[in-house]
Amino acid sequence: MKGESVVGQSQTGTGKTHTFLLPIINKIRADKDSVQAVITAPSRELATQIHNEIKKLIKYSDDEIRSLLVIGGTDKQRTIDRLKKQQPHIVVGTPGRINDLIRETALLVHTTQVFVIDEADMTLDMGFLMDVDQIASKMPENLQMLVFSATIPQKLKPFLKKYMENPRYEHIQPQALANTDVKHQLIARRSKDKMDILKNALVAYQPYLAVVFTNTKAMADEVAKGLTERGLKVAKIHGGVEARERKRTMKQLENLEYQYVVATDLAARGIDIQGISHIINYELPSDLDFYIHRTGRTGRAGHSGIALTIYEPSDEDALNQLEKMNIEFKHVDLKNGEFVDADDRNRRQKREAKREAADPREIGMRKKSQRKRQTKLQKETQLQNE
CATH class of the missing domain: 3.40.50.300 (P-loop containing nucleotide triphosphate hydrolases)
Structure with missing residues (x-):
């Protein structure tokens, strides 16, 4: 300089x-x-x-x-x-x-x-x-x-x-910074309750410290409430939390009083806590660069980390883009409280490829759905005004 x-x-x-x-x-x-x-x-x-x-x-x-x-x-x-x-x-x-x-x-x-x-x-x-x-x-x-x-x-x-x-x-470039010490995992929501998947994943991981990311303050509140109702002690950090409360929460995190934190992207930049072992994307961010920012918080200082994304069919395009940014995903599932390997996404991709080949209109409909998803997420984020 x-x-x-x-x-x-x-x-x-x-x-x-x-x-x-x-x-x-x-x-x-x-x-x-x-x-x-x-x-x-x-x-x-x-x-x-x-x-x-x-x-x-x-x-x-x-x-x-x-x-x-x-x-x-x-x-x-x-x-x-x-x-x-x-x-x-x-x-x-x-x-x-x-x-x-x-x-x-x-x-x-x-x-x-x-x-x-x-x-x-x-x-x-x-x-x-x-x-x-x-x-x-x-x-x-x-x-x-x-x-x-x-x-x-x-x-x-x-x-x-x-x-x-x-x-x-x-x-x-974010893709040049993808942390090689982080394992990127996917779990399909299918017809299951998303909050139950999240809670079961957190319990199965037994993390040193896990951060659950949402796109808006309202969703962060909803997730924190849902996890609390399911018996987990959860910290919450977003722009709507009073500064004094955030300061107290940060102190409690430093003292290892919490295993689980729910946060939004922007507020999470104030988190400077060592030892984040797990990142969970409850929602994929509309700006995919933020996926790199989120997952870059684990796997630091020579330690390995895990980043799990709970995904739905509407997330397929975003996941494909992340793979082009050199993110290698492994599909997992939860069976009897433990993680097991799964290949659901590969099967789904093959099915979709066949369907699109048979009906070109499928491509247009899917792109329209993806545009709606991104516009909706951007509007939600603006309304929440982190």
Whole structure:
């Protein structure tokens, strides 16, 4: 990073945090009492994680570098009083709280040299882009801006164009990052109760820690409720859960008080828990890149992991696309509380191939069904506004 603006698109867990933190810390002029770098993250958990990494790194600096974490749920007046006395060199926080402090003329960002927007798609989805826009407008024109995001939604592009002139784009293709230490399994729903399949799978796995992914907050609530009713102790993390409750849940996860977590894609980026042994896709994501993000949370640090997808016939096209992204699936079934190999999907694919060959209209009907599925999922996700 030689002072140029960068848009970095990569999945969670590719080590990007250290990639941008180290050059920033090296550029800090500790003899200047002014803000030189501002880093935003869309959740308190993510901001806290970044700040903790900065604290670890500046311990080894010869200079006395000051970093300040500003997030909701903390004493705002105390932060203002502290800023009136002395400005930090690095500010990390949520967009809303940073913007508040700028409006109060407590935080002075006109001296900023580097502005980092981490998890930009999540920032957009949680409604913080206006705050980020207002923060950026108070910064110098020759600002270096670094934007990191798992995906680059269309609605993010006008913002990038407004503040970034000819940025360098770095895109790590998800298919190149498919974790080879993860076994990808499929289980067909058929006519069974989906919640029962999920519960039985979790019990059969006996996981160290399993994360069940849904596409919306409403479905996360429904799944957590269904598993609780079936006798499992379940943690829940999504954008609708109060920040204080999320913080308590994270602490309980660190203390190994839960084996099972139900989460949405965006909220799960705040989960930085070691030892996730199993990922279960209760629903396949409409954006298949998120399949890579989800499953990349297990099989880390030399450990193996398992990713199970409960699938239905309408998911066939998505599964075929994932196979083209070098995901190798193994079909399994549950018999007497244990997993056994199955070849149902191969038989189904052969049947469908024969049927389509006999009736070309089948192809058109299937594509129409798939388009409806994707549109429905996208609408649900927008309505839930993670």
